Amino acid sequence: xxxxxxNSPSLSVQEGxxxxxxxxxxxxxxxxxxxxKKYPAEGPTFLISISSIKxxxxxxxxxxxxxxxxxxxxxxxxxxxxxxxxxxxxxxxxTGTASKLTFGTGTRLQVTL
Amino acid sequence: xxxxxxxxxxxxxxxxxxxAFWCNPISGHATLYWYQQILGQGPKLLIQFQNNGVVDxxxxxKDRFSAERLKGVDSTLKIQPAKLEDSAVYLCASSPDxxxxxxxxxxGTRLTVV
Numbered sequence: 001x002x003x004x005x006x007n008s009p010s011l012s013v014q015e016g017x018x019x020x021x022x023x024x025x026x027x028x029x030x031x032x033x034x035x036x037k038k039y040p041a042e043g044p045t046f047l048i049s050i051s052s053i054k055x056x057x058x059x060x061x062x063x064x065x066x067x068x069x070x071x072x073x074x075x076x077x078x079x080x081x082x083x084x085x086x087x088x089x090x091x092x093x094x095t096g097t098a099s100k101l102t103f104g105t106g107t108r109l110q111v112t113l
Numbered sequence: 114x115x116x117x118x119x120x121x122x123x124x125x126x127x128x129x130x131x132x133a134f135w136c137n138p139i140s141g142h143a144t145l146y147w148y149q150q151i152l153g154q155g156p157k158l159l160i161q162f163q164n165n166g167v168v169d170x171x172x173x174x175k176d177r178f179s180a181e182r183l184k185g186v187d188s189t190l191k192i193q194p195a196k197l198e199d200s201a202v203y204l205c206a207s208s209p210d211x212x213x214x215x216x217x218x219x220x221g222t223r224l225t226v227v
Contacts, residue, residue: 041221
């Protein structure tokens with residue numbers, strides 16, 4: 001049962017353009033969402049998060065949007081840079097019951113020159 | 114602050130052999146997690162420790178996997194005997210208080226079972 005889904009395994013975007021990565025979840029108890037970035041041979045690193053009481057959180061070039069009714073969130077990267085090329089994981093948390101993160105399958109972003 | 118240390122970085126073993134991974138979390142972090150990431154999938158929690166007690170090991174294949182966290186600091190994860198499907202990256206993470214925030218991951222151990 002895949003509770004967090006990232007339906008696009010890969011995405012290619014030109015440098016300077018917007019990258020939009022999508023994530024859907026099924027568990028309505030999830031109330032905190034995180035995005036992680038992973039380079040090859042490294043562990044995932046935290047990028048940005050959002051609580052379910054918000055619908056948007058911004059940090060520099062990165063913005064996460066949350067649509068609770070649709071159980072959907074997205075990560076926007078503007079402008080995209082070659083160094084953003086990595087695998088991006090969406091993760092969700094039910095803060096009321098457990099501290100384990102449930103991860104999506106990841107989207108590989110390639111930013112081309 | 115030093116990060117989460119894991120060793121070895123890579124390991125190749127034959128099926129039915131045993132293997133152990135080691136993790137040293139960030140100093141002062143009470144909660145330690147072991148995740149398994151199979152190629153093409155997201156990380157999946159195997160076991161979570163709070164100090165030296167087990168909080169969640171519901172997805173740990175206990176017939177072959179074992180883990181311990183002595184003195185609430187370092188942790189080891191063992192597989193015995195290994196199967197081909199155990200080929201994956203094993204990630205250790207720690208967080209300050211187990212609330213799910215402030216996760217820091219190590220670089221992982223890539224295990225190949227042949």
